[in-house]
Amino acid sequence: MGQRHQVFLIARVAAHNAADTAARYRCVGAYHHQWCYGRLPLIAARRFITLVKQKDNAEIIREQLQSIQGKYGLGKTEPHMPAIPCPYPTFLVSSAFCIDLEAGHAYGSGVSFQNSVLDANMGSGDGDNNDGITVFDITDPTNPAYCFVCVGGLEGEVAVGGWTPLTAEQYVRAYYPVPNEKQKEREGVKETEEDVQKRIDALSGERLMTLDMLAEAWPHEYSAAPNPTKDTAASNSSTAVPSLADLTLRPAVEHAIKVGETEELEGLVWMPGKADHMKSVLRSQVSFPDSGLSLLAKVLEHEAGSTSNTIDLSGLALSDSQIHSLLPSTGADKIELLNLSHNPNFTVDILRTALTLYPKLRRLVLLSTAISDEQIHQLLVDEPKLFYSIEELVHPAFLSWQNDVCYPVSFAYVGIHGYGVPSSACLATFTPASVVQSLTDLLSPLAELGEYEMYGLLGTSLAPQVAFASGVRGEGESWQDRRVHCFPAFNNAPFSGKGWLFVGQWETMSQSGCRYGFVQTDLEPDPPRATIYDLAGFLKEMAAEGRPPAAESAVNKLEKIFVDLEQRQEAKLWTEPEFVTFTGKFTMYNMRRY
Template identity: 60%
Template sequence: MPDVPCPYTTFLMATAWCVDLEEPIYGSGVSFKNSVMEAHMGSTEGDNNDGITVIDITDPTNPSYCFVSIFGLEAGGAVKDRVPLTAEQYCRAYYPVPKDSEKDQEGVKETEEDVQKKIDALRDERLMKLDVLVEAWPREYKSSVPTEPAEDATTDTPGVASNPVPSLADLSLKPAIEHGLETGETEGLEDLVWHPGKADLMWPILRNQKPFPDSGMSLLTKVVQHEVGSDKSLDLSGFSLSDSQLASLLTFAGVEEVELLNLSHNSIFTADGLRQILPSTPKLRRLVLLGTSISDEQIYELLKEEPKLFLSVEELTHPAFISWQDGACYPNGFAYVGVHSGQNACSASLAVFTPATVVQALTDLLGPIADLNDYEAYGLFGTSLVPQAAFATGVRGEGQPWRERHVHCFPAVSDMPFDGRGWLFCATWASMFDRSGTRYGFVKVVDAQANPPKVKIYDLKAWLEEMAAEGRPPASGDAVKKLESIFADLGSRKEGKLWTEEDLLPFMQKFVAVSRRRY
């Protein structure tokens, strides 16, 4: 088993566990790389004296949890070892219900209320069964009860039909489509597309044609025109369309307004196909490429040699950007580069971005700072996982909270952010361990070969003007105003200032020095 067999799921779990950029603001741990333990290790092999928490997300819509005492809890509470414990059992081992004679002591009432609040928060959550622990770690856990066979998830509830019985007309649609594709006579079928429900029935039949015949392109074009709705998304995953077929489809279906395009699980789609379709989809913001023939190396080459192809794309979901890697293998598009608390280096790098991506990420990340004291700020910025979580978040709708975010990648660490590729947001934050001041700004390294490197520093307004000159789509005016307000608060309450070149060059040198001891 690899150390991290499911890196994307692991990143979701790590950020959900360690980062919260809504009230109450929270950050813990270190970098993503150093926060994760190997999947093949035993549950009792870590440095531990307070037991463990186990969360089962085999079915993410129906998780379960438990606490486990593995060597006896440090509190010495009366709980059994290596069996699932509820939140109440675990908490009460450390904080037993106070006796009547203790209730009037200072702080006892407040502590009990806090403990009870924690217990109540998990009261309705599903407790994990012992057989789950036995299955995950058979050498460490033993079940005294024979394991019952798992229920068949596909078994229908008695008396409830999982699918309605199709009509005779629907049953005849599949052979009619296949005959039309074979003969090239699809005009009659094209007339059916606009009948209620027919396009939905045609979709899976057409998707199962592998490879897709040219004779079916006219019919597929009509179905696609029907399927693209007000959400401006088009899911072509599973279709075996060649590069030329796909380019033709997008052109003749008139879907230049599409913002989300899913081309996953198409083994014949190539990097050349991207070169054909990206110029014809100027409104495209989210592109999903899972399970295609396009390799990581081909994506890297496109980003390096033809970056203008991706100017409008803010999310590029491909295995290259959700794989387990420490340093970024892809060329930097935009990176957050920080030295926190005088000793922690962070550089979360995005391969593609738009101003909306960056404005939202910086708003999420910097918004809490003005209200935090030095101790709280140190907790938030003591880990590079916080900037990674902020920049991994897709652009949310107006009013949509952080907890409802979607995650399209996990930004790898850029070991050489000052090599001249892409844009940077460089920042250092004053804390109880570093009184040198708060400095920030958008940075472009214009000559990486010079000694010292030549840089240009931009404030938010100037950077947005550069983005417009590059041809990138703008961020919303309200989003920009919100970030402007955050920068103003940082200036008035934290003495935050835009970098000067005199200050920035020592920062760059310090980053290189401390990034060698990554946390």
């Protein structure tokens, strides 16, 4: 039963110890959806493409793709490709195809990530399928490609060709043929046709995959064209011809660093485009020379003043002592984003210094550094107050799929939804602002949707994970354009330690007994203990801990949602006996989690 559809991610990946070292298309992620057909794959494809193009998300995707280059053998050659080689973009696919929390357009479907993710080594037609597949090329996430494929017949009105790339229009017209004028007179037909065309148009500017790309990814399923057209769009999409001035800038910067005379170049930093080109040259230094620090400091000063309080030290081979000398000169009192990625010299000691120096730091990016998962875990345990201002901690430790959380949890959402669906989402770091926004995104649909729509949202345990993975958005930023900074893990035993929880029990419209509350736990096996707070009480405790406050307008919006939930679903704050009963109920339901 169902309208079964699979989604595949492919990218150019070099094989391990292959005679031919060229990167070739391979599947790096696969996902199953039990009910996705007609317009739904087009809508989901638009959501996914928007997500991967977001620059901060694209940076993480590129990092995960780079991490598997040359690592796995082809086919059955060892070492074997794991089932989920790139968990972050696979999580983005699950988010796009199963959840939409955009205000006024909320949608939920599917079950859990664990029970829907597929083995990336499978064939594109090996899934339980009756409504085709969607394939994305994410080699260059800023310029992805897509196609749909009929791999075993579509349950639509019109037959389409199998095992060949289909455009959005070709796929959706199998379900919704263009109506004639007489058919448009029927109730709802004209409105449906307008919506179908809207979904087609939404993908009209996106790159379409070719048969040759599919044949390279799955050579046993697809036959390449006799004269294949090489697809170069992914690798050359951002290529630009440098100006003569820029061509002369590189040798000038290299010479100035070599002789230790950068003052003249420092005066050019403020000219349009010069800082970016200078930084590119500085990034090419294998071992960063002290003679380049003064020029780099000027470049960073320029960036901090023109890019919304950001310091980007990624790709610079700086030593701890060099970073230590640079950081105080970068306007520490206003920096909110710090990127220290791609520096093999970067250590926990300098991380501790950076966290101490920047009191307003909200986003910290640590991709491809010397800091191991274990080291970041230990720092979170030993010195949690260092992270009290951090909303987004981007590190590989928090970007992989885990069946049960293995990192220190500072905040977790725990819930039972609908007819007994256990849900959980664990964060290593949080602020009141990030929690308020995530709860607003997750709960506002429950106060607005009809029972049918709410059933879909409450039926998937993915919804809290998707909501709490989102970065805090600024005024006017939409849900669709959000940053996704982590892959929140499920916690199979959320009440066994100390920490902050938001615990919710959300029933469908036909049921009662909705409960919620912020809970500070210190639960012993017998008897368990917990302190329960409403939103105002939680925020008061956050202020006492020294965490930065959430915006008053955001708090008021969430307060109104709780009022609406009380009026509509009789939602009430937990009592301690009710909460203790819930802990046992969650454990029971979690044992049969699907």
